[in-house]
Amino acid sequence: MIGQYLKKLIYPDKCIVCRTLLEEENAGYLCDKCYSFVLRNHLCPKCGRPYNIGGKDCAYCKAEDAGDITQIIALFPYKDHFRKSVLRWKYSGLRKYARGYADVFVTDLYALDKLSIEGLVPVPISEARKRKRGFNQALDLAEEISKLTGVKVYDVLKRTKETKPQSKCTKKERLSNLKGSIGIKKDSESLSLNNIAIIDDIYTTGATVRECISVIKRQEVLKSAKIYVLTVCIGI
Ligand SMILES: [Zn+2]
Ligand SMILES: [Zn+2]
Known part of the structure; x- marks a missing residue:
């Protein structure tokens, strides 16, 4: 005591x-x-941004191609204190934050139950970045969500090449920077799931997540799986 x-x-x-x-x-x-401030009202049913106003189409969804994403669930806009929080989590080693974010997804938004999520797939970071940072924040978050729900983590994706941080690329560079940068781990068990959640820290252009999805969808058994994205912050 x-x-x-x-x-x-x-x-x-x-x-x-x-x-x-x-x-x-x-x-x-x-x-x-x-x-x-947790995003919960007027949410676009696809991208999860709070722009579903008066039944009009979401401007973001019109402008960007969310590809095979079924739905994005984001906790906060990527700005102000929320942006600073997620950056402290990533770069100042405040790993315990993962537990706090997981708690909001699970016990406040009931996201896992509502979407019948069967597996959590964290966005991978490169070995070099992992060595420097000491942890993959998306994997930490997936594991905390798993502890609260029992939904299994499938850490099956890996970075196959070192890429420039997306934030340092021009819009044009972003796509080519990521092309072919993510693969599936050789020894990963086959994941035959219907509803998958990709776990990410920050969703801005969605280029990284789309690359993850294209790898997942190349797996024969996952061709028709629904892919959700759970992200702490979303660019608004
Ligand atoms: Zn939208
Ligand atoms: Zn506060």
Whole structure:
């Protein structure tokens, strides 16, 4: 008890988004204010952005080709505190954030139940980046979601070549940068699933996810699988 108390005193629980101290009775990971910003209203049924207003077609879906994605579920817009939160998670080694994000997907949005997800496939990072960072944040998130739901993680994808960070590419470079950059691990068990969720940290142009999907869809047994995307932040 004392140990727990001291630990709280030294490492008080802070909101993983805005870092304000959480009240004792708030056992979650987000403060009430940040929690209220979770994307849940007026969502486009395909891309998950909050632009389904008055039954008009979503401007994003019109402009970009989401390809074989059945539906995207995003927690936050990729801006402000939310952007900073996800960047701290990735680059400052705050791995415990994965648990907080997973909690919102599972116990707040019920995303896994609603979509009958049968398998979680994290977006892979290259070996070099993994060595530098020490972990793949998407795999961490998938594992936390799995702990809460029992849905299995299939870490079957891998980077087959080192790519420039997408953020450093021009729009034109982005596609060719990623082409053929993702493959399936040789020893991966065959995943015969109907509903798959690709797990990602940030969805902006969707180029990486589309590359993952094209690899998945090349597997004969997955040709007609529905592919969902669970991402912490989405470019808006
Ligand atoms: Zn907050
Ligand atoms: Zn849309």
